[in-house]
Amino acid sequence: MAVTRRRLLGIAAGTGTAAAIGLAVPWLISSAETGRLLPSEVPLPDPFRMPLPIPPVLEPLSADGIDRYEVTHRRALVEVIPGMTTEIWGYDGRFPGPTIVSRRGRPVVVRHRNHLPVPSAVHLHGGRTPAASDGYPTDLILPDGADGVAGLSQHRHHDPQAITTRVFRDYEYPMSQRAATLWYHDHRMDFTGPGVWRGLAGFHLVHDDEEEALPLPAGDRDIPLMIADRSFAADGSMRYPSLDPTHQHTPGVEEGFRQGVLGDVVLVNGVAWPFHEVPSVRYRLRLLNASNTRRYRLALDPPPVGGAGLVQIGSDGGLLDRPVGHDIIDIAPGERFDVVVDFGRYAPGQPVTLVNRLGVGSTRNVMQFRVVGGATDDSAVPARLSTIEPLQPGRGTVTRDFVFRNAEDHTWEINGRQFDPARMDATVPLGDTEVWRFTTDFHHPVHLHLEHFQVLTRNSEGRGPFDSGWKDTIDLRPAERVAVAVRFTDHPGRYVFHCHNLEHEDMAMMANMQVVSR
Ligand code: C2O
Ligand code: CU
């Protein structure tokens, strides 16, 4: 369970200064979970009773060189737990929202309409998006009729640069980026945690020629899996410990949950512990951790003979240069891992459970695959997938340090400061490669908007086993230090970076960067 702050500081004090935290004690406390369990009030159902839903792919309204879509944010009643009705807030009333499928280089415009009782803001996570369409937390879509402005005025910080709209907003995505698994989700100032918890999240997949030239599993053998934990009240509604259950005025969660909210029901694509029947062939699984706080250590149970059942082909920013075989994958909130699993390595009839080795009790299970028999498989995982040009920091490279820590008043800070839209925390010239170093006290999954980065070092060593390729979110365990290389190339403007533990994010663990032309 949660490490108390006092205990953490006690350990840190024994090692000397705060700077020493970065290097000295990672393994002492790295097994601890950040966050607190909010138990469900309903009896938990047996796992593997509901089939895995695949979110439908959204049809463009027109596709004359630009793919145009429309998505409505609204409440809906759905079945998340067998036999129960749950109200969600969903894109088009779905959780997950509909999947948007794009091609590299073909621009996309999504008109998002807000029919919720609260303001919203949509962020395409992993998108290389112009600032005006990035879903800056104060660039709100105010709901019709509702007194959206009242909701705004409650914000701790007035933001003169905010561009709000009424009822709808057009988000423009150039899609000049590699094939990758992106996702879109709510990013409303101070209320991202409850918004995503209630269901505001969906996939946005990008394809390109390079990837399609490879013999990877495709079509219905390429499935996105949105993994997210939740808790349920006796009436089937989602439980969340908001100070203000209307999510209208007062941000934040009850005192005991400031480290983050953990649920006891694991959902995949919006249903509890689903199952999926698969022929004994290769599948591409696009794993996304859309949980607010929970980290997972994913593994196949039983593992295939010979091990390395999870063959990673991609990370947040698309294909790796070559595949990496894993027995386990650690995935933190916001991260994506594209893996190929060869169900041909199992006997027909064999159930294969995707488990969570960090889970306890009900959160040990994620979902189950049932291998139903033969089919032809002409897919393969080539030894070479793509080319990743290494970002080379040189002499004179600008290095910035960001310390992610708990503050005295129980908020969360970066470099000793809470998020303030009016303060610029980093000004970065277009085209430069920089080194950004992150240091933590607790678990903090650090996410940069706009650009992907490459991990250079973790603590004093090289990359960790899950740090390959282009990343936009990096999991830091307590008292770690990670250095990444990043280059901002295309879009000037104001963007955020933040902890992707959504309770930490809502409690101010976010900062601004201004990308400037030189
Ligand atoms: Cu996935 Cu700023 O977020
Ligand atoms: Cu993002």
Ligand code: CU
């Ligand atoms: Cu955090």
